[in-house]
Amino acid sequence: MPPATAERAIVDVVLSQKGGVGKSTITVNLAAVIGENIRPNAEGEDAPVIAAGIDPQGSMEKWADAVAEDILPFDYLSTRGDNTLIPQLKSDPLVKRIVVDCPGFMDVDPEAERSRDPLGHGAAADALRAVLDVADRAIVPINPEWLSYDPTEYTIERVLRPRGIPYLVAINRWDPRDGEDDLVKVENWIDEHGYPRPPKPIRKYKIHTNAAEKGLVVTQYASSGTALRAREDFYKLAIAVDGLEARR
Numbered sequence: 001m002p003p004a005t006a007e008r009a010i011v012d013v014v015l016s017q018k019g020g021v022g023k024s025t026i027t028v029n030l031a032a033v034i035g036e037n038i039r040p041n042a043e044g045e046d047a048p049v050i051a052a053g054i055d056p057q058g059s060m061e062k063w064a065d066a067v068a069e070d071i072l073p074f075d076y077l078s079t080r081g082d083n084t085l086i087p088q089l090k091s092d093p094l095v096k097r098i099v100v101d102c103p104g105f106m107d108v109d110p111e112a113e114r115s116r117d118p119l120g121h122g123a124a125a126d127a128l129r130a131v132l133d134v135a136d137r138a139i140v141p142i143n144p145e146w147l148s149y150d151p152t153e154y155t156i157e158r159v160l161r162p163r164g165i166p167y168l169v170a171i172n173r174w175d176p177r178d179g180e181d182d183l184v185k186v187e188n189w190i191d192e193h194g195y196p197r198p199p200k201p202i203r204k205y206k207i208h209t210n211a212a213e214k215g216l217v218v219t220q221y222a223s224s225g226t227a228l229r230a231r232e233d234f235y236k237l238a239i240a241v242d243g244l245e246a247r248r
């Protein structure tokens, strides 16, 4: 055990019960903009910023393989079922920030009594529970479409609030070309529920979609107006996350 006074890394988890809302995209790009603004450690040492995947199926491994890791402003790791890794890294004095990409938890029991833990059983649920135990804050991505409303509410009410984990609901994949209607709708829904959210959404840009395949992150996009705006969105998210008080 580290001494009680030891600085521990802040663990931000990106999670939603819903698949495909942008958890992995947000994880790596948030880690990238944080990593760009932290003094690197000496070569060969652990990086100060770590993006971690806890999906036992290793959904991010393809991305990690495509990435030239030495040019990333963070380290990427996949826990591959080792649920002690993230708690260990949290106590590593060289590590300042950990951003965790959580799999959509599909094995929930929606009929479970409210007092019961709905995460279910199995390797994915165990990995999720282990990381929630050390999580300081959470980011719940939502898309501007009603299908992602219920899973967002469920994630917050059943998973985050019972654990006292502070969270933000981050609107992702809003397409400015679609106009403001869908954006206003989802913002109102979030506000009516009293959920905190960053002031600005993460916009939908094709550059993000192609980037994942190429193993690129937002800090490395070739300079263009779109790349600037894409980067801006993640800087704004990082600032909003920093405004959340960590559960420490």
Ligand SMILES: Nc1ncnc2c1ncn2[C@@H]1O[C@H](COP(=O)(O)OP(=O)(O)OP(=O)(O)O)[C@@H](O)[C@H]1O
Pocket (backbone or CB within 6 Å): 018, 019, 020, 021, 022, 023, 024, 025, 026, 059, 103, 104, 172, 173, 174, 202, 203, 204, 205, 206, 207, 208, 209, 210, 212
């Ligand atoms: N802001 C964005 N603009 C454009 N495309 C995006 C954006 N965010 C995510 N995407 C794309 O949407 C798809 C789903 O995103 P992502 O894989 O990050 O979601 P996920 O929540 O991690 O999904 P899963 O639950 O399957 O792990 C991907 O193809 C990704 O490139």
Ligand SMILES: [Mg+2]
Pocket (backbone or CB within 6 Å): 023, 024, 025, 059, 101
């Ligand atoms: Mg994912």
